[in-house]
Amino acid sequence: MQLSLGPLQYLWPRQQVFDFYEQMLDLPVDVIYLGETVCSKRRELKTGDWLDLAANLARKGKEVVLSTLALIEAESELKTLRRICRTEGFLVEANDLAAVEQLASQGVPFVCGHSINIYNTHSLAFLIRQGARRWVMPVELSAATLSDILQELAGQQLQVETEVFSHGYLPLAYSARCMTARYHQLPKDNCQFICREYPRGLPARSQEGEPLFTMNGIQTQSGAIYNLLDQVPRMRALGVNLVRLSPAPSGMEEIIRSFDAARRGEPVQVEVGEPTCNGYWFAEPGMIFKSGTSL
Amino acid sequence: MxxxxxxxxxxxxxxxxxxxxxxxxxxxxxxxxxxxxxxxxxxxxxxxxxxxxxxxxxxxxxxxxxxxxxxxxxxxxxxxxxxxxxxxxxxxxxxxxxxxxxxxxxxxxxxxxxxxxxxxxxxxxxxxxxxxxxxxxxxxxxxxxxxxxxxxxxxxxxxxxxxxxxxxCIMAEGRCMLSSYVTDQSPNTGGACSPAQHVRWQETPQGLESRLNGVLVDRYPTGAKAGYPVLCKGRFDVQGQVYHAIEEPxxxxxxxxxxxxxxxxxxxxxxxxxxxxxxxxxxxxxxxxxxxxxxxxxxxxxxxxxxxxxxxxxxxxxxxxxxxxxxxxxx
The missing domain is CATH 3.20.20.60 (Phosphoenolpyruvate-binding domains)
Known part of the structure; x- marks a missing residue:
């Protein structure tokens, strides 16, 4: 089983981004997804900077995948997308069908990210025939559905790697509106990159103080951290190839080391010091946390 | 047209x-x-x-x-x-x-x-x-x-x-899971956003409360017009400020x-x-x-x-x- 580091969801200052990935070189993550997937206005790193970083990390032994924007609304965004899809030497993660269209037309293999809606074997088989080499399961699907899909697929002689989003705030929705700018009463087209103030998003709680969502620009994330650490053995049994961890501004080394221990078969326990959830995996409301003993 | x-x-x-x-x-x-x-x-x-x-x-x-x-x-x-x-x-x-x-x-x-x-x-x-x-x-x-x-x-x-x-809908349709995060169904999986069986209305001393699977989505003063509790139109607390954090109804x-x-x-x-x-x-x-x-x-x-x-x-x-x-x- 490989450990992957998903694309950075937040806007961090340029140097922080470089420092973060520099740190990853010494940690047991095998695959690193790089690029802006949330908001095309963010420019701490331009596309060229991401490509340079990709080349650098690849040279130092990491498998690098170029990740792409999830919500594509403008011609300028399609232009960036085409540039990334034409870059040679890297696998590309498609997060919108515009990317699948580009990559499949060129006949190159690709990764389907979790915002490509693959809910059944028919859709997955179809995309494999278009060139999908790996898919990241949509985050609201359960282990039971994954098991059904992989069993059905096994009967069809189609090969694909399966990746599961396993740690971090869950990406739940994408909007035309920017919720972070809205909080600051800034118009989106003069947002002043205010989301840079929130390196792990801006928490929204219910009026009773319950953590509900994390606002990250145009993306809405879960208010609790999705954590499948103690499900790594089950993922292995199901045939999951990659366990995805989502970049966090602090504590990343510890997260990676705990998942690395889990994949080596060491006993692990989910720490629930901060709001934690795993409901989707058990076909329950996503916000729920089922503790190890109830499994 | x-x-x-x-x-x-x-x-x-x-x-x-x-x-x-x-x-x-x-x-x-x-x-x-x-x-x-x-x-x-x-x-x-x-x-x-x-x-x-x-x-x-x-x-x-x-x-x-x-x-x-x-x-x-x-x-x-x-x-x-x-x-x-x-x-x-x-x-x-x-x-x-x-x-x-x-x-x-x-x-x-x-x-x-x-x-x-x-x-x-x-x-x-x-x-x-x-x-x-x-x-x-x-x-x-x-x-x-x-x-x-x-x-x-x-x-x-x-x-x-x-x-x-x-x-x-202010989220890109087909890519919104707010509903399944709180209930067990989203439009993609269950064909409903905020499925009715999870919706509760309750009169309280603080006003009329709308809840989705137990989560307080909004609270309305007496006489105010209340909307169906979809999460994107709820009133939430962001760093002490209570407002329609995502969108107004x-x-x-x-x-x-x-x-x-x-x-x-x-x-x-x-x-x-x-x-x-x-x-x-x-x-x-x-x-x-x-x-x-x-x-x-x-x-x-x-x-x-x-x-x-x-x-x-x-x-x-x-x-x-x-x-x-x-x-x-x-x-």
Whole structure:
């Protein structure tokens, strides 16, 4: 089983981004997804900077995948997308069908990210025939559905790697509106990159103080951290190839080391010091946390 | 431009037809469509009757099979496609790639429309659906500005339908899981956003509370107008400030955009609201029919009439309307 580091969801200052990935070189993550997937206005790193970083990390032994924007609304965004899809030497993660269209037309293999809606074997088989080499399961699907899909697929002689989003705030929705700018009463087209103030998003709680969502620009994330650490053995049994961890501004080394221990078969326990959830995996409301003993 | 109207029930379908819909869209009484609420939609027999009623009067019928089947439910979606195709519908509205592939191979003579749940916001994505599934039309998500809609329309390989009126999704449709995060169902998986069985209303000393699976979505002072608790329109606490953190309850209304939409080549206007009453459908379809007719006869001097706006305001969520994402400043 490989450990992957998903694309950075937040806007961090340029140097922080470089420092973060520099740190990853010494940690047991095998695959690193790089690029802006949330908001095309963010420019701490331009596309060229991401490509340079990709080349650098690849040279130092990491498998690098170029990740792409999830919500594509403008011609300028399609232009960036085409540039990334034409870059040679890297696998590309498609997060919108515009990317699948580009990559499949060129006949190159690709990764389907979790915002490509693959809910059944028919859709997955179809995309494999278009060139999908790996898919990241949509985050609201359960282990039971994954098991059904992989069993059905096994009967069809189609090969694909399966990746599961396993740690971090869950990406739940994408909007035309920017919720972070809205909080600051800034118009989106003069947002002043205010989301840079929130390196792990801006928490929204219910009026009773319950953590509900994390606002990250145009993306809405879960208010609790999705954590499948103690499900790594089950993922292995199901045939999951990659366990995805989502970049966090602090504590990343510890997260990676705990998942690395889990994949080596060491006993692990989910720490629930901060709001934690795993409901989707058990076909329950996503916000729920089922503790190890109830499994 | 074609006027495509919602019909969550036979009475709603009848008034939509009577008031001048060019097409109605309906769904089966199960989770194969994205308005799966108790008491709504059509059984197979009712669907047969509904199609007859509309088509006899020159009105097209589109059937929405626009949720995402998981392996254990796959056969229901397949059956829904077969049944609707056999009944002679004018189009199927689908989102899932597996369902689209099945429908296009099995029923090549039936028009396929890409549902808004298919989440195609650009012409490259539309090309993908067109190339592989031969879709004839796509419904655009409500996240694009009018300039962006124009850009998509200029290069789209298929006809485009846009939302003209109704409740406003502010997330890209087909990619919103707020509902399943709190309940166990999203539009994609269960065919419902904020499924009714999880909704609770409670009078408390602090006011009327709306809850979704126990989570407090909003609290209304006595006498204030309360809205259905969808999470994106809840009032939440962000660093001590309590407000509509994602969006205010409001309806989309684009009457004034009719000339612009026609100019950029939009082929159809969709009215949202299969979950709404026949009275809503009557009111909204009547106004939109008049507006589109007026635009057709006097395109140069079209202007929405105040009485149209008043009639629509009465049936709007939150009793206020917006141009939504079409209007740049909203973004």
């Amino acid at each position: 074609e006027l495509v109207c919602p019909a969550g029930s036979f009475p709603a379908l009848k008034v939509a037809v009577d008031e001048g819909a060019d097409a109605v869209y309906i769904g089966f009484r199960d989770n194969t469509n994205a308005r799966h609420f108790a008491g709504l939609n059509f059984s197979g027999d009712q669907l047969h009757q509904a199609i007859g009623h509309a088509q006899d009067r020159g009105v097209k019928v589109f059937v929405a099979i626009n949720t995402y089947p998981q392996p254990r439910g796959w056969k229901n979606w397949q059956n829904a496609v077969d049944q609707a195709a056999d009944l002679g519908v004018d189009a199927l509205i689908c989102a899932d790639m597996g369902v689209l592939e099945y429908a296009s191979r099995r029923h090549p003579g039936v028009s396929l429309h890409l549902s808004v749940q298919g989440s195609a916001t650009n012409y490259e994505a539309l090309r993908f659906y067109q190339r592989h599934f031969n879709i004839r039309r796509a419904v655009l998500p409500r996240v694009l500005s009018i300039q962006q809609v124009a850009q998509v329309a200029a290069q789209s390989p298929v006809d485009l339908e846009v939302f003209g009126f109704g409740s406003l 409001t309806s989309l209304n684009t009457l004034e955009l009719i000339p612009k939409l026609a100019e950029i080549g939009i082929k159809a206007i969709k009215i949202e609201g299969r979950q709404r009453s026949p009275a809503y459908v009557q009111q909204v379809v009547r106004v939109w029919r008049q507006a589109l007719d007026q635009f057709r006869t006097t395109p140069g001097s079209f202007e929405p009439k105040p009485r149209w706006q008043q009639a629509l305001d009465k049936v709007s969520e939150g009793a206020q309307t917006t141009l939504g994402a079409y209007h740049r400043p909203w973004q």
